[in-house]
Amino acid sequence: MNGKLYLCPTPIGNLGDITLRTIEVLKSVELIAAEDTRVSAKLLNHFGIKAQVTSYYEHNKREKGSYLLSKLKSGISVAVITDAGMPGISDPGEDLVRLCIENNIEVEALPGPCAFATALVASGMPTGRFTFEGFLTVNRKGRLEHLEGLKSEMRTMIFYEAPHKLLSTLRDMLEVLGDREIVLARELTKKYEEYRRTTLGDALQYYEENAPKGEFVLILKGADPDKLKEEYISSLPNAEELLRLYSDEGMRAKELTRRVADELKRPRREIYDLYLKIKDTL
Ligand code: SAM
Numbered sequence: 673m674n675g676k677l678y679l680c681p682t683p684i685g686n687l688g689d690i691t692l693r694t695i696e697v698l699k700s701v702e703l704i705a706a707e708d709t710r711v712s713a714k715l716l717n718h719f720g721i722k723a724q725v726t727s728y729y730e731h732n733k734r735e736k737g738s739y740l741l742s743k744l745k746s747g748i749s750v751a752v753i754t755d756a757g758m759p760g761i762s763d764p765g766e767d768l769v770r771l772c773i774e775n776n777i778e779v780e781a782l783p784g785p786c787a788f789a790t791a792l793v794a795s796g797m798p799t800g801r802f803t804f805e806g807f808l809t810v811n812r813k814g815r816l817e818h819l820e821g822l823k824s825e826m827r828t829m830i831f832y833e834a835p836h837k838l839l840s841t842l843r844d845m846l847e848v849l850g851d852r853e854i855v856l857a858r859e860l861t862k863k864y865e866e867y868r869r870t871t872l873g874d875a876l877q878y879y880e881e882n883a884p885k886g887e888f889v890l891i892l893k894g895a896d897p898d899k900l901k902e903e904y905i906s907s908l909p910n911a912e913e914l915l916r917l918y919s920d921e922g923m924r925a926k927e928l929t930r931r932v933a934d935e936l937k938r939p940r941r942e943i944y945d946l947y948l949k950i951k952d953t954l
Pocket of ligand 1: 758762763787834858862888889
């Protein structure tokens, strides 16, 4: 019989946040796949967990994936843990889950700590609909493209960020998305846990004066639907512009007013009245 893959969330700062069931599962499996075995050793020692530990991280996930699959197929159950939080969320784990599913290995995820869910619920931002954007890439072009794609996103957006990249991320967000509300959740569950509820512009100014330290989750307000509507309407060509454009193409009055009225879905009479007003300047 095949073994089972357990996804085991670990604390994101406070060791007390591990669940009883996670400890139970980590004690019951023969093999634990850990992102950084040195980081996990502290946790495992603290809870007296003695299973064999092997590394599974971004750069060895292909070979290690096959190795772990062979263990699972031989009947050994494996627990996956990462340095912090829920495996598979901006962490190794996703590929292994897919590999197991493709090979009919049972996968069980245990609920537990996850930085983004913790930050979101305490942020005060709308939680009904949100998107998780993970880390922006380090490549500036890629970052700007990612942010451009979020310009009309109305849902609350969640990002992960490291302290040394925070300033450039805030600058890029302000440039592409305009000033809006943001909550910066820092060092969650740790001694210096902090929620800074502010705007992109003020956050940038604050962290330019106070070097960012610790780990951050950024909760960004979605686009304002009224503003989006205004921008959309002002981006549409107006009737006068279209009348001039098509009259330059040599269209006659009747055809011209019919075409503009149809394109803008306006009554023909209205467009014809406008035409009469400006016809001498066409
Ligand atoms: N799998 C983890 C989870 O479930 O949240 C996330 C791992 S990801 C590699 C690490 C990022 O998560 C950090 O750069 C930071 O953005 C966020 N993070 C992790 N722990 C945090 C904490 N205690 N406070 C704030 N953010 C944290």
